[in-house]
Amino acid sequence: MLDGLEGRPLPGAEALMVRPTPPTKGAADARGCFCDLWERSPALLERQDLPRGYCGRCSWCGKPGHTRHFPGAVGYTGAWCDWHYRVLSIVHPLGVPGVAVYAAVGVAAFFAWWALRH
Numbered sequence: 857m858l859d860g861l862e863g864r865p866l867p868g869a870e871a872l873m874v875r876p877t878p879p880t881k882g883a884a885d886a887r888g889c890f891c892d893l894w895e896r897s898p899a900l901l902e903r904q905d906l907p908r909g910y911c912g913r914c915s916w917c918g919k920p921g922h923t924r925h926f927p928g929a930v931g932y933t934g935a936w937c938d939w940h941y942r943v944l945s946i947v948h949p950l951g952v953p954g955v956a957v958y959a960a961v962g963v964a965a966f967f968a969w970w971a972l973r974h
């Protein structure tokens with residue numbers, strides 16, 4: 857949000873505002889997942905045998921979870937349960953630090969190869 861002072865509600869006004877969105881929608885937005893598909897096209901999720909309140913199946917353990925963007929700078933979307941998503945966001949194998957490490961290893965390997973040839 858890049859709102860200046862104008863867009864900001866007065867202190868205390870938030871408590872008075874009635875939120876028009878249902879709680880599931882808010883949770884899906886906070887998670888950045890596709891749970892709002894339950895409202896838009898539930899058949900898509902029912903076909904995957906998913907219980908309500910979940911929008912994906914964890915690619916690691918097969919438990920019901922949420923389909924969302926990878927917790928890094930990579931444009932990758934997958935499905936993880938809450939636990940594995942948390943693990944992922946900590947480990948970040950393909951996140952920004954991970955990619956930098958891989959790039960450094962690649963450059964080092966190239967120089968090693970180059971040095972051996974000369």
Ligand SMILES: [Zn+2]
Nearest residue numbers: 889891911922
């Ligand atoms: Zn979801």
Ligand SMILES: [Zn+2]
Nearest residue numbers: 914917937940
């Ligand atoms: Zn999992």
